[in-house]
Amino acid sequence: MAAALAGAVLLATGCTGGEGAPEEGSVAAPDPALTDFTEQGLDWGECESGADGAECAVYEVPLDYDEPGGDRVEIAVKRFPAEGGDRIGSLLVNPGGPGGSGYDYVDHAAFTVSDAVRQRFDVVGFDPRGVGRSSPLTCLDSEGLDEFLGGVDSVEGDGDMSEVTEAELAELEEDSRGFVEACRANDPELMLHMGTVNVARDMDILRALVGDEQLTYLGASYGTHIGAQYAEEFPDRVRALVLDGAVDPSQEQLDLSVAQATGFETALRAFVEDCLGQSDCPLGASGDSVEDGVGALSDFLADTAEEPLSNSADDREVNRARAELGVLAALYSESWWPRVREGLAEAMENGDGTVLIQLGDDLYSREDPAAYENSTAALIAVNCSDSPSPRDVDAYVRAAAEAGEESPIFGPTLAWGALPCAYWPEEAVTPTTGLDGAGAAPIMVVGTTRDSATPYAWAEALAGQLESGFLVTRDGDGHTAYRMGDQCIDDIVDAYLVDLTVPEDGMACA
Template sequence: MDFRRHPSTVRRRTALLAAATGLLVAGMSACSQGSSGSTDVALAALPSSDQTRLSAYYDQSPKWRACGTSGFECATLKAPLDYDKPSAGDIDLAVSRKKATGPGKRLGSLLVNPGGPGGSAVGYLQAYAGIGYPKKVRARYDMVAVDPRGVARSAPVTCLDGKRMDTYTQTDVTPDDAREQQQLSTAFEQFASGCQTGDRVSKRVLPHVSTVEAARDMDLVRAAVGDEKLNYVGASYGTFLGATYAGLYPERVGRLVLDGAMDPSLPAREMNRQQTAGFETAFTSFAKDCASRAGCPLGTGTPTRQGQRLKAFFDELDRTPIATGDPDGRKLVESLATTGVIAAMYDEGAWPQLREALTAAMTKKDGAGLLALSDSYYERDPDGTYTNLMAANAAVNCLDQPPSFSSTKEVEEALPAFEKASPVFGAGLAWSALNCASWPVKATGEAHRITADGAAPILVVGTLRDPATPYPWAKALAAQLSSGRLLTYDGDGHTAYGRGSDCIDGAIDTYLLTGTPPKDGKRCS
C-alpha cells in the first residue's frame, strides 16, 4: 500500500535467486506538511553526558549464543523504551554477528542495515551480508546487525493477521468515486487501529519507534561490541538511519557507507512525489529494455506508449480481476498487479521475471507471476502469513513525519502533480500516501537537514536511475553532511554496492578497509 521502502525480500530473492531491503522513507522541523521545499533546521548532536546518564544500558555485555544459522551468534540487549524517561521500562533488541574470518588485523565491527523501514537487519545479515559481502571485508570485520525497535525480533509492531492483510493489500488505491475513497480511508483506519489494539507489545512500543530512537539504539550496540566508533553500511532507509546516527553522534562516526541515500530535509509529501518520479524513471529503463526484446508484452514504441498500455491493463484489472491459481482464492486485482510491477523496478535482475509475468497476465489471463512478485514485496509466505514489515514501515514513517495528506480532498488536489511525475504509478502512489492520516500516534519528528559537523568522512552513494531513492537525494545528503563524499553509479536499480560494478565495489571496499574515501564526485558505471 505504501511504496516508501527498500523491499528486502524482493532484492534478496532476485539477487540471491539470480545475488542482495523498505517502502521507504522517513524524515524528521519547521516545514509544514505538503510543502515542496526543504528545511533549514538541522539535527542537533546529543550531549556527551547522555552516555553517563544511560550508563546502565551502555555497560551491557552481550551473552552470545548459537542461533540456528551456522557461523552466526545471537544476543539480546536492553534499551530504554523512552530515552527521555528510562524509568518507563525496557525493550529487547535482537542482535546477531558473524566474527571476522581473517587473515589480517581485525578492524572492529561492521553494522549493516538493509532499509525499510521495517526490513530485518538480522535476517539480512544471516541471509546475505554475512556470507555475500566481499571476503576481504568479512575477513577484517565482525559482521553485526540489530533489528531496529519495532522490527522483526526487536519488540515488533503488529497490526493485522494474514487474512486481514490479504484484504488490506487488495484494497483499491486508485478510487474512482467517493464510495471507493471512503473504502480506502476505512482500510487505512482499520490498519492503524490494529497496530494499537491487537498486541500488547505493539501498543507499548508504537510511540517509540522513531528513527532517532533506533539510531540511539545503534549506539548501545556499538558500545556493547566494544567499538569506540561505529562502522556501518546502510541501504535505502538505512541511509537515513545512518545519517541520523552521524547527526546525533558525529564524534563516534567511523566508516559510514550510505547507499541509496535519502534526503531527510524533504517533507513527506514532496518525498513521495519525487519517489513517484523515480519509479517512472525506472519504468522507462525497463520499457526501453523490454522493447528491444522479442515478444515484449508492452509492445514496441516509446516508453510513453508502453506506459499507456500498462496503465490500460491496470484499469482492466480494476474492472475485472484475473485468476492466479492461489490456494487462498486471491485474484490479481489492480493493486496487487501494480505492487508486482513496482517490486521488479528495484532490481534490473528481476526484469526477465517481470516480462514473463506481464506476458502471462496480459495474454493468457494468468496472474500468478505478478502475484508472486507482489507477495515477495509484502513478505507474504506461501502459508498466508506476513512478516511485520508493513506494520513497522507504517509505524516508523508515520512517527518520523507528519502525514503527507490529512484528507481525501488534499490527495485529489495533489493528483495532477503526482500523475505528471508518473502517468503509470502517480495516482496509486498519491492515494497510498494517505496511510498516515488516521495514525493513532502523533508524529514526533519533521523534515530536517543533517550536517554531522565534526564527523569523519561519510561516503554517500547514489544510483542515477534508482526508483526508490532518486539520485538527487544522494546529492542533497552529501551536500548537507559536512564531511559527505558523493559516489555516483550510472546504472539501474536500487542501491549500488554489490550489483556488479567493480568501480563501485572497489571504492567502497577501499574505504571500509583503509578509511580513505574516493574523491568527492567520483562516477562509476
C-alpha cells in the same frame, strides 16, 4: 505501499587495527542514565536459524529514552566474526525498509559485503525496534493486510487513482484509520516510539556493546536515514558511514511519496526499453517506442481494474492494485526483469495473474505470515513517526494528482500509501529537520542514476545536507549500488570502509 514506502572519516580512535581493537563491552556510556544498557554485555551463542558460522544475541534498550528506567525493548542481533586476523572492528549493517531485518540480512554477508571487508570486520546486523525479532509491532493480521494492500473495493473505471470518487475516498480513509487503530489496539506504547531517532540511539548502544569507540556502518535505502540520524545524534562517534540508495530526511512523508514517483517512472521506462529488445516481451516488439510499451502496460492495468486476472495460488483476485505490485517488483533490480516479463506475458496472453501476485507477495514477505504482518506495520509506523504529515485528506487528493503527472501508473498509489500518516498519533511524530551531522568525519553517500525506490536526487540532497558528506555515483539501473555488479563502486566503498580512503567528491562510476 511497502515497496516504496517503499524506501548515510577519519577519526579512528581505538578502531584501527586488530590488536588495538577494544574488547566487547569496554566502551563507557557518555550518558550515565544509560550505563545499565551499555554495560549489559552480549551473550553470543548459536542462532536458531540462518547461515552457518553466525552468532546471535539479544540486548535491551529503553522503550522511551526520556524515561530510561521504564519499560524496555529487546533487540535481536547477529554477527559473522571477521574472517582474517587483522580485525578493525564491527561493521553494522541495515538493509532498509523501514521494516527490513538486519538480523536476516547478515546471513547474506557473502553477497552483500566484499571479501576484503569481511576479512577485517565482524559483520553485525540487528532488527530495529519493532521489527522482526525485536519486540515486533503488529497491526493487521494477514487477512486484514491482504484486504488493505488489495486496493479499494469500490474502484471504478480503469482504476486510475489520480482522481477518486467520493466512494473510493471514503474507503481509503476508512482503511487507513482502521490500520492505525489496529496498531493502537495491539501495542499503543511501542507505536509511539518507532521513529528513527530511537533506532539510532539503539544502534549506539550496540556500538558500545561490541566494543567500538566509533561506528562503522553500511546502510541501504531507509538504512541511510538511520546512518544520517546517527551522525546527527553522535557526530564524534562516526568512523565511516556508507549510505547507499539515500533517502532525503529533510522531506516530509507525503512529499517523499510524490518525489518517489519520479524514481519509479525512470525505472519503469528502463525496464520497458529493455523488454522491447527481448523476443518474449509482451509489451511490444523491437522498433516500438518506450511510449508504446508504457502505453501497452497502462492499457493492461486498466483492463485488470474492470476484469481481474485469475490466480491459481489462492483465492485472491488479481485486481489492478495487485497487478501493479507485481510489476513494481521489476523496478527494484534488473535481476527481476525476466520474471516480471514472464508474469506479464502470462497475464496479458492467458489472463493468469499468478506470477504477478507472487512477485508482489515477495516484496511484502507474505510467505511468512509473521514477517508479512510485521514488516508492513513497521514500515508505516516509522514513516509516519519520522516527519509530520497533513491531517487534511484534501492534501492527499492533491498529492495523488501531482504524483500521477510524474508517474501515471504508480504515482497515485504511492501518494495514497501515505494516508495512514494522517491518522498517526501526533505525539509520536518527530518534526522534520535537515540532518547535517556537524562535526562528523567524512560520510559517503552513494546514488544510482536510475534508482527506482530512492531517486538519485535524494542522494544528491543528502550529500549536500551532511556537513561532511561526499557523493559517489553509479550510472545504472536498480535499487542501491554497492555489490550490484559495478567493481568501480565496490572498490571505492571497500577502500573507504577499510582504509578510510575518501575519494574526490562527485566521483562517478559508469
